Amino acid sequence: MTTKLCAALASAGLATVSATAAPFLTLGNGAELFLTGTVGIESNDNVTLTEREISDTMFEVAPGVSLVFGNNALVSGSLTYVESITRFSDADEFDAELSNLVFEGRYAEESAEFNVYGTFSQLNQNTVDLRDPDTDVLVRRDLYNFGGNGEWDMTPKIRVSVGADYRKVDHKRAGFIDRQISAIPFGVYYAMSETVDVSLGVRLREIDLDAEGRDASDQYYSVGVRGEFTPKFSGTFTVGVTTRDEDVLEDRTTLGLASDFRYRYSEKTTVTFGASNDFGNAGNGESLESTDIYVGARVALTPQFGAGARIYYRGIDYAVRPDDDYLEGQVTGDYKVSQYLTVSGAVVLRNNESDRINGDFDNTVVRLAAHLRY
Numbered sequence: 388m389t390t391k392l393c394a395a396l397a398s399a400g401l402a403t404v405s406a407t408a409a410p411f412l413t414l415g416n417g418a419e420l421f422l423t424g425t426v427g428i429e430s431n432d433n434v435t436l437t438e439r440e441i442s443d444t445m446f447e448v449a450p451g452v453s454l455v456f457g458n459n460a461l462v463s464g465s466l467t468y469v470e471s472i473t474r475f476s477d478a479d480e481f482d483a484e485l486s487n488l489v490f491e492g493r494y495a496e497e498s499a500e501f502n503v504y505g506t507f508s509q510l511n512q513n514t515v516d517l518r519d520p521d522t523d524v525l526v527r528r529d530l531y532n533f534g535g536n537g538e539w540d541m542t543p544k545i546r547v548s549v550g551a552d553y554r555k556v557d558h559k560r561a562g563f564i565d566r567q568i569s570a571i572p573f574g575v576y577y578a579m580s581e582t583v584d585v586s587l588g589v590r591l592r593e594i595d596l597d598a599e600g601r602d603a604s605d606q607y608y609s610v611g612v613r614g615e616f617t618p619k620f621s622g623t624f625t626v627g628v629t630t631r632d633e634d635v636l637e638d639r640t641t642l643g644l645a646s647d648f649r650y651r652y653s654e655k656t657t658v659t660f661g662a663s664n665d666f667g668n669a670g671n672g673e674s675l676e677s678t679d680i681y682v683g684a685r686v687a688l689t690p691q692f693g694a695g696a697r698i699y700y701r702g703i704d705y706a707v708r709p710d711d712d713y714l715e716g717q718v719t720g721d722y723k724v725s726q727y728l729t730v731s732g733a734v735v736l737r738n739n740e741s742d743r744i745n746g747d748f749d750n751t752v753v754r755l756a757a758h759l760r761y
Contacts, residue, residue, distance in 0.1 A: 408726045408760045410455075418456040423469065425449040427756030434478065435523050436513045436739070436748050444476040447756075457493075464492035473511070481525050485509040499539035506532045515713040516677075516703055517670035519562065520745035526670060527559040536572070546576040546584070564672035565597040576613075583614035588625060594668060600635040601672045607643045607665075622648030622661070631666045633674060636706055641666070641676055655687045674706040694720040709742035729758045 410419035425447065432442040449471040457463030471485045488507040494500065508530040517526050536550030554568040574588040592605040609627030616622075629643035647661040660682040667677050683697035696718050703711040714737070721731035737750035 411761050414454075414456075416456075417458045417460055417463075418454065419458075421453040421455065422759070422761050423451040423453055423467075424759040425451075425469075425471075425756055427754060429755075430753045431750070432752075433737075433748055433750040434475075434481065434513075435525060436515065436518050436737075436750060437520050437523065438745050438748055439523060440749070441478065441523055443478050443481075445473055446476075447471060447473045453760075461496060462492070462494050464490070466490045481511065483509075483511040483527070485511060499537070501535065501537040503535040504533070506530070508532075515701065515711055515739050516667075516675065517563070520743070520748075524560060526563060528563070529557040529559070531555040531557075538576075544578040546578075548572070548574040548576070558670070563670045564601065564668075566668060566672070567595045569593045569595075580614075583612065583616060586611040586613065586625070588627075596668065596672045598672045601633075601668075601674075603631055603633045603666075603668075603674065605632075605666055606630045609643060609645075619651045620648070622646065624648075629664075629666060631674070636674060639666070639674075639676070652684075657685045659683045659685075669703075669705065673708070676704040678702040678704075691723045692720070694718070709746065711743075711746065712740045714738045727759060727761045729760075731756050731758065 411422045412420040427447045429445040433440045451469035453467040455465045467489045469487045475481045490505045492503045511527045532554050534552035538548040550572045552570045556566050570592040572590040576584040576586045588609045590607040594603040607629045609625040611625030613623040624646040627643045631639045644664040650658045662680045664678045681699040685695040687693045699715045701713040717735040719733045723729050733754045735752040739748050
């Protein structure tokens with residue numbers, strides 16, 4: 388069994404859009420250069436995710452360029468850059484120009500696979516655990532993520548994996564805590580069959596926050612299974628124990644869980660679902676435990692037209708303040724106009740229930756976008 392690195396670059400449309408297009412420029416030796424672009428409009432009735440519900444219309448233009456190399460070669464990868472320019476109809480203080488850079492590389496042969504990745508993302512948006520319910524602001528921040536992983540055969544039935552991951556969050560607004568997160572995962576896989584592995588795993592993680600007494604260390608010990616369980620059903624699943632050692636708060640232990648499944652209901656319909664449970668930190672640095680559950684479906688109605696739906700629940704157990712129960716549903720659609728152009732749309736509904744004062748919110752978002760890849 389092998390694992391694959393997956394890196395995604397966000398754009399205006401929520402729907403995942405893919406189109407096979409001839410490259411703008413062929414550089415030789417399997418390298419191709421593509422020009423990309425997104426033009427979108429979004430109607431949002433609660434931009435800051437607060438009870439005051441500031442509504443606005445956002446316009447986005449996101450030109451980009453993508454270099455793909457090593458097609459059908461042992462060494463392959465891609466480098467993608469997108470500059471997203473957003474303008475708000477009323478709240479021009481939220482206007483922004485945001486850069487996104489993604490690199491991924493892969494070396495793969497029959498008995499081994501190695502991946503490296505790096506991303507730089509600038510964000511100017513709020514989330515359920517990254518907002519200030521008492522003020523009408525957007526949380527501007529820079530995200531860095533670098534790492535790699537490798538997996539290789541030790542015997543015909545045993546594979547070993549090891550990796551390293553580094554993340555840094557640099558907030559640009561006062562009141563939010565910067566952080567650095569380093570993780571080292573290790574796993575051993577035993578082939579129960581040609582398509583299914585069972586595993587033992589350990590992940591060590593260090594959380595360094597720019598606030599005195601907020602640092603933490605996490606350990607996740609797990610067992611799991613992965614692979615193609617039937618011709619239609621595949622996925623990954625790990626379960627175990629996660630411990631968190633903190634500088635000030637009492638140490639905590641919880642059920643660790645990570646899963647991601649895919650069921651091909653028919654040639655045109657695919658269902659995805661999964662769940663996870665892990666420790667984390669809110670924007671103000673506060674320790675939390677997050678339980679996430681999702682289920683979604685994608686239907687290829689015609690060769691050109693596809694539609695999807697997804698429901699996502701997140702329960703957040705904060706260490707020292709009331710919990711959040713967050714629910715999000717979305718419906719998406721995309722139409723492939725040509726090999727170069729795809730248009731997409733999405734409707735997103737969000738609801739958060741909290742015992743915290745000003746903690747509740749509702750949010751409806753409607754997005755339309757056109758995506759170019761040439």
